[in-house]
Amino acid sequence: MAAFANGDQQAARILTQRLLPRVLAQATRMLANPTEAEDVAQDAMMRLWKIAPAWRQDEAQVSTWLYRVVANLCTDRLRKRRGGLSLDQVAEPMDSAPSVAANMQTQTRMKALSDALAQLPERQAQAVALRHLEGLSNPDIAQIMDISVRSVESLTARGKRALADLMAGRKAELGYDDD
Amino acid sequence: MTDPKKDDLDDLFADMRNLAVVPSDALMTRVLSDAATVQPQNVVRDRPRQDIWNRMLEAIGGWPSLGGLAAATVAGIWVGVAPPTSVQDITAFLIGDQESLELIPTEVLLVAGDFVDG
Numbered sequence: 237m238a239a240f241a242n243g244d245q246q247a248a249r250i251l252t253q254r255l256l257p258r259v260l261a262q263a264t265r266m267l268a269n270p271t272e273a274e275d276v277a278q279d280a281m282m283r284l285w286k287i288a289p290a291w292r293q294d295e296a297q298v299s300t301w302l303y304r305v306v307a308n309l310c311t312d313r314l315r316k317r318r319g320g321l322s323l324d325q326v327a328e329p330m331d332s333a334p335s336v337a338a339n340m341q342t343q344t345r346m347k348a349l350s351d352a353l354a355q356l357p358e359r360q361a362q363a364v365a366l367r368h369l370e371g372l373s374n375p376d377i378a379q380i381m382d383i384s385v386r387s388v389e390s391l392t393a394r395g396k397r398a399l400a401d402l403m404a405g406r407k408a409e410l411g412y413d414d415d
Numbered sequence: 416m417t418d419p420k421k422d423d424l425d426d427l428f429a430d431m432r433n434l435a436v437v438p439s440d441a442l443m444t445r446v447l448s449d450a451a452t453v454q455p456q457n458v459v460r461d462r463p464r465q466d467i468w469n470r471m472l473e474a475i476g477g478w479p480s481l482g483g484l485a486a487a488t489v490a491g492i493w494v495g496v497a498p499p500t501s502v503q504d505i506t507a508f509l510i511g512d513q514e515s516l517e518l519i520p521t522e523v524l525l526v527a528g529d530f531v532d533g
Contacts (some may be wrong), residue, residue: 240454242455243454243456248454252450256443257437274442277438278449281446286453345427345430346434349424368428369432396424400423403423
């Protein structure tokens, strides 16, 4: 970060190679839409470039900061989606691409899960996504969301219950009856 | 007793965690292009602060100047202590020869005798 802020052009490439894959993955899991995920990833990285000259922390905290930024940008997108979509709508599968899961049914389920996340209160959606889609620990999530571990536990428990209920209404559509 | 709804959800979570996502070359290019537009250029690093002695030394031109100043000082003292003949001649020419003036004639002092306390 310091090298980037001092004008080292190679630093931008190194930071991009190191951070962009995780940023894009987080956005893809929350949004289940490659185009939207790329826009969020680009936006998050732009915010990183802009804050770099003022950065005074070590790199471990860059990833914490990025988790928070991406989660916020994704819930902004989910909020907009909430206004335009209902869960009765059939989730369109994601565009097929070599880097994305090939299984169409899984893609349909992922889109359905993302739409269900959009129905949750934003903090619940963020906590559930960080816990279950990113696999982070509760203390890490507490740091990212700047709340207590107990609050994280409460948000993830309520969020997961709500998601399960929302997804249960679409079991047949999502092919769970055939499993 | 397990909840089938949550089992399905846990399976889906696991699938999503295992999702392989690789940024496209186009996205990498866009991100690096963004970086180039906002990256500070030609950053001048702050010069380390100097103490007052170093700043004074720098004001007179650094160590070489200090050496010349020291040499001139020594030469001046030496000329003052043991002036060469040529300097004495020039001094005599400019301000005249050295002359002594008695304010109290020696004879008067002899008549007065020694000074005694009391």
